Amino acid sequence: MLPNGNEKKPNFKEDFILTKANYLLNHSVGRPLKTSEKNFSEQFYTPWNNSLSEPWEQWLGIINDFTASLAKLFNAKQSEFCPQVNLSSGLTKILMSLDRAQKKNCVILVSEIDFPGMGFALKKSLPEDCEIRFIPSNIDITNASVWDEYLTKDVDLVFVSHAYSNTGQLSPILQVLSMARSRNIISILDIAQSVGIVPIDLKALNPDFMIGSSVKWLCGGPGAAYLWVNSDCLDSCNPKDVGWFSHENPFEFDIHNFRYHNSALKFWGGTPSIAPYAIATHSINYFTNIGLKNIRKHNQLLIEKTANVLDLEFVSPREEAMRGGTMILDFGSNQQKVLKQLKEHNISVDLRSHGIRISPHIYNDAEDIDQLLSVIKSTRL
Structure with a gap:
């Protein structure tokens, strides 16, 4: 502190x-803590070195610590977070899980200055007859009235970045998310460029979904991304890209009986990566302590x-x-x-x-x- x-x-x-x-x-990439290597060895290698059998119980504890650190950072429920490999994967999983995003002629609003990778993921995870509608790059996205103009009644989903990488601008997310909510428009918030440098309170913002990572201001390295699902939206999500860790009980091992996990972990997928989350949790806790x-x-x-x-x-x-x-x-x-x-x-x-x-x-x-x-x-x- x-x-x-x-x-x-x-x-x-x-x-x-x-x-x-x-x-x-x-x-781009935050610098690592000097204590990261020692902490990583203790978290990841020590259980591996000392276990007489496979160390999954200890390793999964790392994931639990990661989602707990996110809940504290964002003032949200731990059950609303799911680890992801990167933002593109998280966005694709969200879009493919929503009936409304997969319906004929759905309309998705984004800004032309959004990160290109997000545009690629949108284009390939939506049906061909969907319209990706762009706010032109020469229009000031810091102005809430611009969003008011573009959030028309035919828009089904809005993808909004909190901070824009090439301009240094912040979008007025409190107003944008409020407009979307009042107009029954699904909202996905991208915090890749803002998390760790701009405080974010999910209870106050109340988006439908959020995607983020740890590689930039959180100094947690690549691979420790995450998605967040508002509890009010969870039951309406039916992820397609699933695996045994998307299951209500991953260790049930009944190939004939799949049931979604009752938390955001329904988006998780197959055998999870562990190492990136050990590194990221350590740095997230460091920055949370400073404030x-x-x-x-x-x-x-x-x-x-x-x-x-x-x-x-x-x-x-x-x-x-x-x-x-x-x-x-x-x-x-x-x-x-x-x-x-x-x-x-x-x-x-x-x-x-x-x-x-x-x-x-x-x-x-x-x-x-x-x-x-x-x-x-x-x-x-």
Whole structure:
């Protein structure tokens, strides 16, 4: 946790493996905790090494801890979470489980600036006669009135990202989800770019479904994704991609009698992966202990520090309520020159269509931003 007024401020850099880099790529892959390897060995290898038979009982305890950590992080019921390999798989499973999404001529609303992989999953998991309707990329998705205009009575399902990877924008999910609910539109919330840097309260938001992962701001590595199903929607879901861990009793072993699990685990599938969830649970608990509001505040102070110096180049929203954890800087014809100089100074950023993406985390500090600004200034001289 962050200190009170009289306590010494913790040095979060000491807790992470940063390899002497000024690492600002947290929108892509978060850095691991120094304690992750030891914790992983204890959680995953120790039961394997010490067991006289197969260690499934201990390994499944890791999954239970993972869903419990998610429930605490999101203020939701543990029974509403199901582990997934990645977001695309989770989205596909949700869509294929819903009669309404599989009906003739159903209409799905998404934004043209959503992550392409989500669009691919939508296209291939819906019937050919379904319409995927796009909010054009040049329209401001931070404006709730835009969503009000596009959430028309013929829309069956809305897919909404909380934060957008190429623009640094936040969508007004509280309003969007409220509109969808009042208009009987199924909602799927994608939190890939916001979880771990923007607090999310599922009881307050009340979407129908949510998909997320642990690889970015949660610093849990790839493979520990998850889907969340609102308890009110659970009975209407009939997943098609199932396996023995989707069963009410996986160890019943009666090939003639399949019954869905009575929780979100009905979406689970076959023999589960275990290792990624051991790593992710450790980091999720670390960040929950610090508090996402504190992490968000720290992130936004560093972003604002940059925006105050590079006002003209700062193309992300200036209003904090419309901004995620990532800032976008556009240097026009000098883009590649700036990028090269940052790389030569071991400052880790990347480039997308709108500009250079920069994402400070709890282990970044004012000195990291000062170095970033210093290199940029020297490049522009």
